[in-house]
Amino acid sequence: QKEVEQNSGPLSVPEGAIASLNCTYSDRGSQSFFWYRQYSGKSPELIMFIYSNGDKEDGRFTAQLNKASQYVSLLIRDSQPSDSATYLCAVNRDSGYALNFGKGTSLLVTP
Amino acid sequence: GAVVSQHPSWVICKSGTSVKIECRSLDFQATTMFWYRQFPKQSLMLMATSNEGSKATYEQGVEKDKFLINHASLTLSTLTVTSAHPEDSSFYICSAKREGTYEQYFGPGTRLTVT
Numbered sequence: 614q615k616e617v618e619q620n621s622g623p624l625s626v627p628e629g630a631i632a633s634l635n636c637t638y639s640d641r642g643s644q645s646f647f648w649y650r651q652y653s654g655k656s657p658e659l660i661m662f663i664y665s666n667g668d669k670e671d672g673r674f675t676a677q678l679n680k681a682s683q684y685v686s687l688l689i690r691d692s693q694p695s696d697s698a699t700y701l702c703a704v705n706r707d708s709g710y711a712l713n714f715g716k717g718t719s720l721l722v723t724p
Numbered sequence: 725g726a727v728v729s730q731h732p733s734w735v736i737c738k739s740g741t742s743v744k745i746e747c748r749s750l751d752f753q754a755t756t757m758f759w760y761r762q763f764p765k766q767s768l769m770l771m772a773t774s775n776e777g778s779k780a781t782y783e784q785g786v787e788k789d790k791f792l793i794n795h796a797s798l799t800l801s802t803l804t805v806t807s808a809h810p811e812d813s814s815f816y817i818c819s820a821k822r823e824g825t826y827e828q829y830f831g832p833g834t835r836l837t838v839t
Contacts (some may be wrong), residue, residue: 645826656817656833657768659726662826701767703828710756710821712828716767 615640619715632689636702645705725751730831747818754820757801774801
């Protein structure tokens with residue numbers, strides 16, 4: 614069973630701080646890595662994707678990928694209360710298009 | 725771009741009836757769409773992969789005769805829950821894969837309640 618592991622949290626950070634979310638995966642054949650944000654009762658929203666080792670920045674978000682360590686992370690700078698949500702890590706499965714999702718990390722940004 | 729719609733957003737039906745859910749990619753073509761189910765406080769569970777013009781691929785443990793999937797065009801996939809029972813009550817979410825990428829964009833979901 615190919616797995617994607619995330620700490621369930623909750624991760625609590627003060628407003629303005631950096632939130633760091635981590636994810637590990639077991640399928641060495643995975644090539645595509647995604648971070649989704651899901652508010653309670655809503656569907657997931659794609660916020661970042663990364664295909665190559667290293668960092669990828671988009672606004673306040675930075676995704677980091679280390680394929681050798683099978684590790685992907687998401688940094689959120691200048692965290693805002695509106696960032697409070699569950700963050701899902703997803704990894705493509707069996708070198709195909711289907712995604713395996715982690716169970717998500719709950720982030721709480723306190724004013 | 726990358727907007728995906730779902731209809732209906734919520735539905736209540738009686739046990740034994742069938743319900744059809746539509747998933748549309750509004751501003752891009754999607755030969756591949758996916759159907760997920762999510763129970764409260766649990767993660768997404770992939771039910772099936774829907775491919776335009778061909779049969780869907782179902783995940784292990786998902787009954788293909790109960791969850792009928794049709795992907796008749798590059799922008800529309802439908803999921804029909806046949807003979808629904810209370811245990812089928814869940815949040816059903818579709819996603820569409822943008823052509824030429826691995827990115828999946830989710831619809832807003834359909835909340836199904838079977839009484």
